[in-house]
Amino acid sequence: MKNHKKAAIWLTIFFFFITSFPRISSAQGVTIDDDTLKQVYQYVEEQFTNKDILGGSYGIIYNGEVIEAKGIGVTDLETEEKVTPTTLYPIASVTKPFTAMGILYLYNQGMLDLKDTVTTYLPWFQYADVEKSSQITIENLLTHSSGVNRFEADGAIYQNEKQNRASLESSIRALSSVEMESNPGEQGEYCNTCYTTLGHIIEKVTGQPYEEYIEETVFSTLGMGHTTFTPEENHDDLASEYSWFFGQQSKTERNYAVFGKSQQSEGGAYSNIEDISKFVTRLVDTNSANIVPPDLLQYAHENGVPLASNEKRFYTLSGFESEDFLEHKTLYKGGDGIGSTSGILLFPEEKLGIVLLIGEAESEVKQPLLQGIASILLGERPEPIDLTWSLWKILGFIALGILGIALILLFLLSFSLRKNIKRKFVLKRKWPYMVGGVLYLLLAIFLGYFLLTMRPSQVGFFGFPWDFAISVMVLIFTFFLWSITLFFSLFEHVKRHKMNISI
Structure with missing residues (x-):
């Protein structure tokens, strides 16, 4: 009996000893331990302070697990409420990968083909060149290679905001006067309206409103209970949105109020660091993907069209931009709202993902900050961020x-x-x-x-x-x-x- 008691005591001590060690993982060059995570937090906090960023949050995902989800700063300069991992922010163009995932799901279900032309589903779709417009495929839309200039296409919608904001269809119909600068699939040039069009194709194929389809197929499936297109219905932990007015931080009109229905599928979602981290776990750990098969997701990550401005980078079928960083293959997606900034940086081979949400318009800092966090996790010294003022x-x-x-x-x-x-x-x-x-x-x-x-x-x-x-x-x-x-x-x-x- 005494021997059994002694064995139990020693076993308890052994397990306590083992579990008291810091979390350590250094497979494939990634280091995850308490000291590294502390260094990351100090680094992010320092950049926020130097840049005078009022608040935001970041998440670290590794090997299918959310390792860290932290809030820094405040959600509002007046109330000074602290940012938490559940604080909701507009994620702007980080919505695009959700739309891409929705399209890939429909492809996997046999409900559409990526080689299908847009006119297969939207017969009235056209730019100024009707013949070239009829050649544009779903794949071209996913890879930002429809052949139009972003500013001209966006500008066509701005000409009559009251009419064109009403729905995805009304904003797409406004593109009929836009000239094409290249042939479909020839080169990648960032295209918000491409993803607007994808959203409406989803509506035509499924017979559901875009928002309803994405919420059921993506958000609910992944347990993203707080991610929404209607943040006005969820005010529990909704951050204020800030921009600049005569050089001073100032609250701005909310993203969804300005753009309305016309931007839902290219930049209309609101989310928090916990929810997006759940999405990222499925992107970096393909074995756990339960929306589309792992081989399809990998295919979408690895195939795309080179950017017109830089052939070493390309727009992928998964809604991300692919490029190398520190000799690692990465996938990046950034979002710029009227009063917010967001970003995702993925290292698929290392099964590492980093997410960033900021409660103000700070476009210039998001990618360098994500890369700085990645550098620390990869055992490198982060490059100093050029702390120039935002645009x-x-x-x-x-x-x-x-x-x-x-x-x-x-x-x-x-x-x-x-x-x-x-x-x-x-x-x-x-x-x-x-x-x-x-x-x-x-x-x-x-x-x-x-x-x-x-x-x-x-x-x-x-x-x-x-x-x-x-x-x-x-x-x-x-x-x-x-x-x-x-x-x-x-x-x-x-x-x-x-x-x-x-x-």
Whole structure:
């Protein structure tokens, strides 16, 4: 009996001793232990601090297991509520791999073929070149190789937002005037509207709304209970969305409210780090894939079309961008919302995945930060991140500069007007006033035309950030006032000159 007790005691001590060791895995160059995970957390926290990022979360997935899911910072600058792994963020274009997975599922079920033309399911589909449009396949859409320029295609939707935001179909029909720059399948050029079209094909094949199909086929299957296209129905842990206004962090309109139904299949989902990590486990550990067979998923990861800008990288059939990093094959997908940033970096051969969600528009930092985390896990020193300001912050300070110039011109205008009134509009030379009046008027007309017709995006004022638009409008008003004042001064001078002659 005593021997049995002694054996039980020693067995308990043995198991305690074994389980007290840090988690360690170094297969295929990946190191996962407590010290490494601590280093990752410190690294991410340091980058957030240096970049003045208010909050976000990251996840590490290895060998089919979610190793880490951490929140950093706050969800809102006013409430200062802490970010948790369940905090919901708009994931923007990280939605695309979900759409690709939905298409691959339908292919595996025999409900469509990747070589099918788009017109097989949407007979009315076309760009400006009807003949070339009829050759575009589902595969071309998945690999961003339909042949159109992203900005021209997106811009076609911006021309009538009220109509084109209403549904996937209405936004696709707006593409009929878009010119094709290359033949289908020839080269990859990022294409939001390609995935909009894929979403509508899913609707036609299944007879279900896109959102309903993806929620049933992907989200529910993978246990992604918080991932949704209707975040307004889930406010428990929904982060605020931030951008920049005159160089300062400012809440922005929510992603789903701006884009509506027209962007659901290319960038409309909201998720958290826990849910996306569940998705990533199926992407890096093909043995556990339960939506499509492992061989099909691997085929989708490894086949695609090279980017027009870089033939060493290519867009895959799985919705990711493939390239090498530290001599490892990787798959990357980034998302940029109006007030959010997201990214996934996969190392399929190492069965490693990293996910990043940020609660503000910080496009430039996502891929370097993901690569920095990967470097630590692969035993390398992370490269310093170029902590330049984000595009939106730069535009904010440019807007401040424009506003400053406009205010200086207004001050000079008032000074000049007082001076002319004091002189009773007797001018030494008339031609500077005439040339200046015409020049300022032309500048006002040019800037007004630029602001109302350029439409670079679907946000803010006619596609421009609000701070930039406000500053330009003040400058237009200033130029117009200068023009009117100079012409008025010239008119008064001529009038007084005629009166003097008559006297």
